[in-house]
Each structure stands twice: as C-alpha cells, then as structure tokens.
Amino acid sequence: MVHVTRIVIIGGGPGGYEAALVAAQLGAEVTVVDRDGLGGSAVLTDCVPSKTLIATAEVMTTFDSSYEELGITVAQDEAADAAKVIGVDLGKVNRRVKRLAIAQSHDITQSVTRAGVTVLRGRGRLGGGGQAVDGSREVLVDAPDGTVQSVRADAVLIATGAHPRELPDAQPDGERVLTWTQVYDLEELPRELIVVGSGVTGAEFAGAYQALGSKVTLVSSRDRVLPGEDPDAAEVLEDVFRRRGMNVMGRSRAESVKRIGDRVEVALADGKVIEGTHCLMAVGSIPNTAEMGLEEAGVKLNDWGQIQVDRVSRTSAPGVYAAGDCTGVFMLASVAAMQGRIAMYHALGDAVQPLNLKTVASNVFTDPEIATVGYTAADVECGKMDAVVVKLPLRGNPRAKMQGIRDGFVKLFCRPGTGIVVGGVVVAPRASELIHPIALAVDANLTVEQVASAFTVYPSVSGSTAEAARQLHIRKRVEGES
Numbered sequence: 001m002v003h004v005t006r007i008v009i010i011g012g013g014p015g016g017y018e019a020a021l022v023a024a025q026l027g028a029e030v031t032v033v034d035r036d037g038l039g040g041s042a043v044l045t046d047c048v049p050s051k052t053l054i055a056t057a058e059v060m061t062t063f064d065s066s067y068e069e070l071g072i073t074v075a076q077d078e079a080a081d082a083a084k085v086i087g088v089d090l091g092k093v094n095r096r097v098k099r100l101a102i103a104q105s106h107d108i109t110q111s112v113t114r115a116g117v118t119v120l121r122g123r124g125r126l127g128g129g130g131q132a133v134d135g136s137r138e139v140l141v142d143a144p145d146g147t148v149q150s151v152r153a154d155a156v157l158i159a160t161g162a163h164p165r166e167l168p169d170a171q172p173d174g175e176r177v178l179t180w181t182q183v184y185d186l187e188e189l190p191r192e193l194i195v196v197g198s199g200v201t202g203a204e205f206a207g208a209y210q211a212l213g214s215k216v217t218l219v220s221s222r223d224r225v226l227p228g229e230d231p232d233a234a235e236v237l238e239d240v241f242r243r244r245g246m247n248v249m250g251r252s253r254a255e256s257v258k259r260i261g262d263r264v265e266v267a268l269a270d271g272k273v274i275e276g277t278h279c280l281m282a283v284g285s286i287p288n289t290a291e292m293g294l295e296e297a298g299v300k301l302n303d304w305g306q307i308q309v310d311r312v313s314r315t316s317a318p319g320v321y322a323a324g325d326c327t328g329v330f331m332l333a334s335v336a337a338m339q340g341r342i343a344m345y346h347a348l349g350d351a352v353q354p355l356n357l358k359t360v361a362s363n364v365f366t367d368p369e370i371a372t373v374g375y376t377a378a379d380v381e382c383g384k385m386d387a388v389v390v391k392l393p394l395r396g397n398p399r400a401k402m403q404g405i406r407d408g409f410v411k412l413f414c415r416p417g418t419g420i421v422v423g424g425v426v427v428a429p430r431a432s433e434l435i436h437p438i439a440l441a442v443d444a445n446l447t448v449e450q451v452a453s454a455f456t457v458y459p460s461v462s463g464s465t466a467e468a469a470r471q472l473h474i475r476k477r478v479e480g481e482s
C-alpha cells in the first residue's frame with residue numbers, strides 16, 4: 001500500500017497557504033486549519049490593506065509634489081490650496097481596501113481547495129501526548145460552534161502569524177486609539193493623527209495619512225525614523241517627511257494614550273503631552289503562539305514567545321515545523337511563504353535549499369520607497385562583510401529630472417577583490433520594482449562588470465544602477481591598486 005503523508009498546517013497566511021499548495025503538489029494529504037480566513041493577516045489586515053491604502057496616498061503625493069513643476073494647473077478655489085481641491089473620501093478608500101482584501105482571501109481559498117487541500121475553520125493547537133508510535137501527532141481544532149475535532153498528522157506546520165502589541169496604558173478603542181488592523185473602519189480622515197512608533201509600519205502609515213491630508217505627528221523613541229534601515233535612506237525619508245510638514249519627534253517615548261471626548265492625549269516619558277484627534281499605535285507585534293500546546297509538545301520558544309527554527313523550518317520537536325511571523329525570523333510575507341515551502345520540501349523528502357536571508361528583497365512603502373537587498377551598511381561597518389560602496393543620488397539621473405524627482409539614491413555594495421555584488425539600496429518612487437535587478441545580481445553572484453554591461457533603457461531611473469556598477473568597477477580597481 002502506498003503511504004500518503006498527512007500534513008496539517010495551523011494558520012492560513014502566506015506561511016501556511018503557500019506550504020499547503022506545495023505539499024498538495026508533492027502528493028501529500030493536506031489540511032489547513034485557520035481561524036480568520038485564508039490569506040491570513042497578510043491579506044486581511046496587514047500587508048494587502050496597507051498597500052491598497054498607500055496606492056491612493058501615492059497618487060496624492062505624486063500629484064501634490066510635482067504638479068506645479070510639471071506645468072499642471074489646478075482650478076484654484078479662493079480659500080483652498082491644491083491638496084484640498086483634490087481631497088480624499090476615506091470611507092470610499094476603506095471600502096475599496098476591504099473589498100480587495102476579501103476578494104483576495106476568496107481567490108486564495110479557491111486555489112487551495114482546487115489543489116485538493118481540506119480547509120477547516122477554527123483554532124488549531126497541538127494535542128497532548130507527543131508523538132504516537134507511528135511518529136504521528138494529534139492536532140485539535142476548536143471549531144466556532146464549540147465542537148473539537150481531532151486530526152492526525154505525520155508532520156505539522158505552525159504558521160500562526162502575529163498580532164499588534166498593545167501598551168498597558170494605551171489600550172485601543174477602535175475609534176480614536178487604533179491599531180493598524182482597525183484603521184480601515186474609519187469613515188473620515190483623522191484631522192490630527194499621532195502615530196506612535198517609527199519602524200516600517202509607523203513610517204508607512206504616517207507617510208500615507210500625511211499624503212491623504214491628515215496633520216501627522218510621528219513619535220519615535222529612537223534618534224531617527226526607521227532605525228533598522230539603511231541610515232542614508234532613513235535620513236532622506238525623515239527629511240522629506242519634515243519638508244512636507246510632518247512633526248517628527250525623535251527620542252520621544254510614548255508612555256500612555258488617553259481618549260478625552262473626541263480627542264486623544266499622548267503622554268511622553270519626558271513629561272510632554274501631545275494632542276490630536278486620533279492615535280495609531282505601531283509598536284511591534286506579538287507572535288500567536290500562546291495556548292497552543294507548543295511547549296508541552298517540546299517546541300522551544302524564545303523570550304519573546306517566537307518559535308525557534310533552523311534554516312529548513314524545523315522546530316525542536318520532531319515532525320513539527322514552523323514558518324512566518326510566529327518565528328520572528330524576518331517578518332515579511334515573502335519570507336513566511338519561503339519558510340513554509342522549505343518546511344514542506346523537507347518534510348516530504350524533496351530537494352531543499354535552506355533559507356538564505358542574504359538574498360531577501362524588502363521594501364518600505366513610503367514616498368520615496370526604500371528597497372533593500374543583501375548585506376547592509378551596518379554589516380560593512382561592523383566588519384561582517386568587506387565591501388566597497390558607491391552611492392549615486394538620483395538628482396543626476398535624467399529620467400528623475402524629467403519626472404521632478406529630487407530625493408533618493410541608488411547604493412551598491414560589492415566585494416573588493418571579485419566585484420561580486422553583495423547588496424544594494426534604492427530610495428526612489430517605485431524602488432520596490434527597481435530593486436529586482438540588484439536582487440538578481442545578489443542571488444546569482446553577478447559581478448559589477450556584469451551588471452554594468454547589461455543595457456538599460458535611456459532615459460530610465462534604473463540607468464543609475466548600471467552607472468553605480470560602472471563606478472564600482474573603477475573604484476574597485478583603484479582600491480585594489482592602493
């Protein structure tokens with residue numbers, strides 16, 4: 001008799017549903033248990049909704065920041081400036097956001113069920129008792145109707161994601177004090193929005209609402225915004241934010257948020273109190289790993305409650321894998337999906353390449369966008385990677401000039417001897433698209449000579465990538481001789 005491997009996946013976000021598709025393709029019997037809807041937070045509350053909102057913001061900023069220079073005239077209302085003339089209907093924007101998210105979740109459910117995967121609605125957890133004699137494990141599913149179903153699995157994948165962190169003295173009420181999952185219920189644009197937290201999520205929402213017309217204050221506990229990103233890129237963004245009128249408060253730790261009628265008060269650690277009409281909390285996230293029977297099953301968690309995994313997504317418990325935000329490895333949808341696929345390749349005995357974080361391309365969806373791949377300035381500074389660096393401001397790029405783009409740059413890192421490209425940063429509108437050739441170069445170990453010799457369209461912003469590679473070729477030779 002042919003043995004069919006039984007896979008149970010808890011969590012239907014990118015970590016879970018991408019794994020399910022691969023496992024079904026490899027001939028396994030696959031069950032996905034999900035609480036809220038396939039696509040997970042990525043599709044329903046985080047990645048897809050925020051980028052849909054930002055799509056509207058992007059049109060507003062592009063227009064607002066360049067129309068005069070590009071010779072576009074706007075019929076001026078006596079009392080209103082151009083930004084107000086082209087205002088935003090936030091209720092309509094948010095209805096579109098939610099419609100697109102639900103449609104995408106529906107599409108994913110269809111493709112997963114078409115692949116032969118069983119989808120169970122409910123909360124999944126590992127059953128007690130560890131592995132059975134045949135090596136299988138029990139997964140218990142608490143269904144919404146209160147019943148509990150038991151499913152056996154030869155391998156289990158935990159892909160339960162994470163949820164917004166809340167501060168004890170800043171409890172969200174869904175109306176004035178909000179998490180990033182609650183902003184899509186707003187019918188009207190916040191007049192004065194205070195964003196607490198200047199990591200990627202805080203910076204993206206602060207930039208988006210500023211573009212939509214809110215007066216934004218960004219409260220950052222660090223010296224500058226985006227502390228985890230390339231410092232030159234963060235400096236450009238902070239400069240742009242301030243120039244557009246955002247109040248960026250560095251070294252300011254929010255201690256509490258209070259709602260007083262239709263207003264909010266944010267108390268800072270230094271005693272200052274700032275006021276606004278709304279507050280958005282973006283202070284990190286907590287992995288969804290509590291009360292799942294993980295530790296009882298021998299799955300090790302770190303101090304933050306994240307599941308510890310190796311590069312093929314194995315946990316410390318045999319037959320239990322984990323992927324995505326619940327592992328805290330690199331909190332991106334693309335990485336979650338890759339970890340999930342790798343887990344299935346490994347569990348089902350297919351060829352598997354361990355996760356390589358040095359080829360991950362990521363993007364901050366602000367205006368300008370900040371896209372990054374490979375080794376970073378911090379890696380070079382601390383000696384983790386020996387690299388030669390070139391940074392080309394976009395000011396000199398002909399296409400950028402034509403489009404009225406002044407802020408941004410292309411930065412490339414290559415090995416001094418071989419010229420192999422090991423990293424890059426692009427700060428530009430649509431940097432998320434422009435980073436791809438650099439990501440390809442990093443992934444395929446291309447040299448700066450190879451990058452420089454490929455044709456680029458004239459005029460194009462990507463011409464700056466080839467130009468940076470040419471400059472690295474020269475610099476590499478000069479530094480090699482000295």
Ligand SMILES: Cc1cc2nc3c(=O)[nH]c(=O)nc-3n(C[C@H](O)[C@H](O)[C@H](O)COP(=O)(O)OP(=O)(O)OC[C@H]3O[C@@H](n4cnc5c(N)ncnc54)[C@H](O)[C@@H]3O)c2cc1C
Pocket residue numbers: 010011012013014015016033034035036037038039040041042043045046047048050051122123124125159160161162180201288292323324325326330331332333334335336365
């Ligand atoms: C505002 C915001 C914007 C983002 N934008 C981007 C972006 O542009 N690009 C990008 O790559 N990443 C982005 N991310 C990160 C991205 O959303 C996450 O990395 C991604 O969602 C992780 O996928 P996942 O599969 O691990 O978990 P999730 O997408 O969180 O899915 C987990 C699923 O598991 C379910 N679940 C939880 N516990 C259980 C249980 N016990 N039983 C059953 N089901 C359970 C949840 O309901 C959910 O459906 C963003 C994050 C935020 C907060």
